[in-house]
Amino acid sequence: MDLLEESVVPEHARDVKQRAREFAAEHIEPNAEEYFESGEYPWEVLEAGMDAGLIAQDIPEEYGGSGFDLQQVLAVAEEFYRADAGIALTLQLASFGCEIVSHYGSEEQKEEYLRPVAENDQISGLAVSEPETGSDLAGMTTAAEKEGDEWVLNGEKYWVGNAVEADWLTVYAKTGDGDDRYSNYSMFIVPTDAPGYEAEHIPEKMGMRASKQGHIVFDDCRIPEENLVGSEGGGFYMLAEFFNHGRVVVGGHGLGLAAAAIEEAWEFVHGRKAFGRDVSEFQAVQHDLADMRMEFEAARSLNWRAAEKVQNGEDAGFWAACAKTKSTETATYCAERGMQLHGGRSVLGDRRIARVYRDVRIPVIYEGANEIQRNLIYRQSR
Numbered sequence: 001m002d003l004l005e006e007s008v009v010p011e012h013a014r015d016v017k018q019r020a021r022e023f024a025a026e027h028i029e030p031n032a033e034e035y036f037e038s039g040e041y042p043w044e045v046l047e048a049g050m051d052a053g054l055i056a057q058d059i060p061e062e063y064g065g066s067g068f069d070l071q072q073v074l075a076v077a078e079e080f081y082r083a084d085a086g087i088a089l090t091l092q093l094a095s096f097g098c099e100i101v102s103h104y105g106s107e108e109q110k111e112e113y114l115r116p117v118a119e120n121d122q123i124s125g126l127a128v129s130e131p132e133t134g135s136d137l138a139g140m141t142t143a144a145e146k147e148g149d150e151w152v153l154n155g156e157k158y159w160v161g162n163a164v165e166a167d168w169l170t171v172y173a174k175t176g177d178g179d180d181r182y183s184n185y186s187m188f189i190v191p192t193d194a195p196g197y198e199a200e201h202i203p204e205k206m207g208m209r210a211s212k213q214g215h216i217v218f219d220d221c222r223i224p225e226e227n228l229v230g231s232e233g234g235g236f237y238m239l240a241e242f243f244n245h246g247r248v249v250v251g252g253h254g255l256g257l258a259a260a261a262i263e264e265a266w267e268f269v270h271g272r273k274a275f276g277r278d279v280s281e282f283q284a285v286q287h288d289l290a291d292m293r294m295e296f297e298a299a300r301s302l303n304w305r306a307a308e309k310v311q312n313g314e315d316a317g318f319w320a321a322c323a324k325t326k327s328t329e330t331a332t333y334c335a336e337r338g339m340q341l342h343g344g345r346s347v348l349g350d351r352r353i354a355r356v357y358r359d360v361r362i363p364v365i366y367e368g369a370n371e372i373q374r375n376l377i378y379r380q381s382r
């Protein structure tokens, strides 16, 4: 069963999809259980991904990257997340935050910060969420104040991928207090060795354990004035634009996970015996598998349609939110049914279905909880 078959994938994204599939089979799948167990950062897999030219995929070619478009990044995401979501998140987050610098940064910023990531000498991250809120983007309190020729940051960020491991982060901070709460935020490039930057890993997670997030404290953290990205006050809008891309890709996280759950459930019931016959012979079980398959195919069609719409700039916010919500919830549905079909063995820690079941809880939250997506879908349906 090839659930991630290529007919919905546009021609130009098929080559990289195949490369991602081969890489996942060789480097991600065989290491998934071990890294999940240990909770270690998968440096070796990341380095292999760099050697294979599959990391920092979306940085433009003129700065040393592969210049992958949204459809190519989505094609890679599906394959990587099917193999293992924790390792996949680490691989895809190695250039997190670069897209914003690529769209809005100055030539100097692109040369100084994007190029080393594209050339796999550095890794980056994106710091938006805070301990007190991740959903209310216009309610965040980490602030940046101008002092002479520097910006001085104070506050905290939470859940930031690579906060400890990254060389630099794109950071979202408050720079104004005007009545228009959406124009009070800006984006900054913050090197992680800047004075006043401290980060530590957050406590161990139940899922995606091969990816690492951190808690950052900015205590009079000083960066040069030229590290402001784009215009002062434009941060909220930059982020909204970025999320349109990111959410389509997170839909791909859901699709990869859903595919893993369906494959695993299918294989299990076609070998397990109950009441003197194969479990797959019970019609109720067949209906479960049929429902999982239908949900998966519906989500995948929607997600790829959204990728095209977002890439073409047509109603991007609406389509991105639909794709993210449908695909990630399809993953939770398929994982839950997959667990039930595994009976008692579902709860054994070393089972792939148990790992998928834990991992699917995460994409329904990150890149904006699905309730926030529903708010966007409703508002943009009028």
Ligand SMILES: Cc1cc2nc3c(=O)[nH]c(=O)nc-3n(C[C@H](O)[C@H](O)[C@H](O)COP(=O)(O)OP(=O)(O)OC[C@H]3O[C@@H](n4cnc5c(N)ncnc54)[C@H](O)[C@@H]3O)c2cc1C
Binding pocket: 096, 125, 126, 127, 128, 129, 130, 131, 132, 133, 134, 135, 136, 158, 159, 160, 161, 208, 213, 362, 365, 366, 367, 368, 369, 370, 371, 372, 375
């Ligand atoms: C593994 C992982 C990796 C992450 N990586 C990053 C990263 O690299 N960078 C980064 O900045 N952040 C990252 N995040 C943070 C993530 O984006 C936030 O967790 C998410 O936006 C939700 O924010 P919160 O956890 O503060 O939940 P809250 O904002 O406190 O919301 C809690 C819940 O309240 C409900 N809710 C909130 N607001 C509304 C509303 N308006 N309408 C209806 N219901 C609502 C929802 O059910 C929501 O899940 C990561 C999170 C995880 C789990």
